[in-house]
Amino acid sequence: MKTSRSCAPFVAVAGLSARLLAQSAARAGLRVAALDTFGDRDTREAAELWFDIGSGALEIERARLVDALARVARLPGLLGWIGGSGLEPLIGELCDEAGLPRLIGNDARALAAVREPRRFFGLLDELGIAHPAVSFERPADPPGWLFKLAHGCGGTHIRAAELLDFSSLDRQGYFQRLGQGRSLSTLFIAARGRAYLLGFAEQLICTVGTLRFVHAGSLGPIDVPAALAARVQQALDALCERSGLVGLNSCDFLSDGSTFDLLEINARPSATLALYEAASPDAWPAGLLACHLDACRYGHAPPAANLALARRPRWRAGQRVLFAPAPFTVTDAFSDACVRDPQCRDVPMPRTRIDAGQPVCTLLVRAASLDAVTAGLDAQHARVLQRIETCEEETDHACLPIHS
Secondary structure, eight states, X not given: OOOOGGGOOEEEEESSOOXXXXXXXXXXXXXXXXXXXXXXXXXXXXOSEEEEOBOSSSSXXXXXXXXXXXXXTTSTTOOOEEEOTTOTTTHHHXXXXXXXXXXXXXXXXXHHHHHSHHHHHHHHHHHTOOOOOEESSOOSSOTTEEEEETTXXXXXXXXXXXXXXXXXXXXXXXEEEOOOSEEEEEEEEEETTEEEEEEEEEEEEEEETTEEEEEEEEEEOOOOOHHHHHHHHHHHHHHHHHHOOOEEEEEEEEESSSOOEEEEEEXXXXXXXXXXXXXXXXXXXXXXXXXXXXXHHHOOOOOHHHHHHHTSOSOEEEEEEEEOSSOEEOOHHHHHHHHHOTTEESOOOTTBEEOTTSEEEEEEEEESSHHHHHHHHXXXXXXXXXXXXXXXXXXXXXXXXXXX
């Protein structure tokens, strides 16, 4: 799929953060228009055009998104646009919005099948796929239950049921019993009613304020028992056949090594895309977004030879979101140091104000083993925290302007 960049077609990528999609698309030789809420330095470096679609509160503003998509629709040779995280509440209705580019991904019917709770859990029950107990009414005994917004992402949509004000609950939410086991995921490419599994990863979860299940990264590929892999394969094949899923998607589930309790389907390319590209560069030399495009546009499955390489990863990889321990303003020196650091991603622009608990950047480490990856992430986390301390000192003395 590689071609001369000057005559290559455009693709638009959108989400809360579009960096990993922009980089994967650029790896495929495409010209990129990125639409997101951060405008990080590495996002802008991977894209020829960047559009701010944020509301100022780390949320996507629908009007700005629609305006940006209408503008990129005029780009020469535009293939369409790909949605990432944060678009869950909007993407279904955008499929029918006049004047917008073609969505390269799951259509409204497929999205509804796996994102509307009553339909999704009903389908799981019909197919005999295990999941933690779900209720659409307040549990009689709330401790041990979670409340989840149907269109949330990143764990910020999950609350402990006993802490909620039940008089103001979102009708689009549901209750789910807190399950047992490790929090795992698999990234897969759906094509022609089948799921092609790219690997398994362990999810990293952290607490931010009152939020106990915030997504903080992932480790992988990890090895899972063959029987468990077969059960996941069978479940996702059945879901793809019934829902019409296409392209890159991910499945979150709980397991103790033998059990399999499905939590949700993220019907879009997920952040673990970066893990598999880093761990198996020979399998995906043009990036995984190229496979997403081939599956969505032509119904092509990933080549068997590439899948075989991916199942024998050369490396293991991990990514971890670093959250600000205290408010600070990004200095030129901090931003430049992170840009030069090969283990930093989502590098903020100088003079960006970052509040306590907000993401600063993403750390990405590749090594020969998962233990080495974890040690590398810990060391990198400490290094960037030291940079933040220096940044805070410079901010105190220089009185840099604050940008929202």
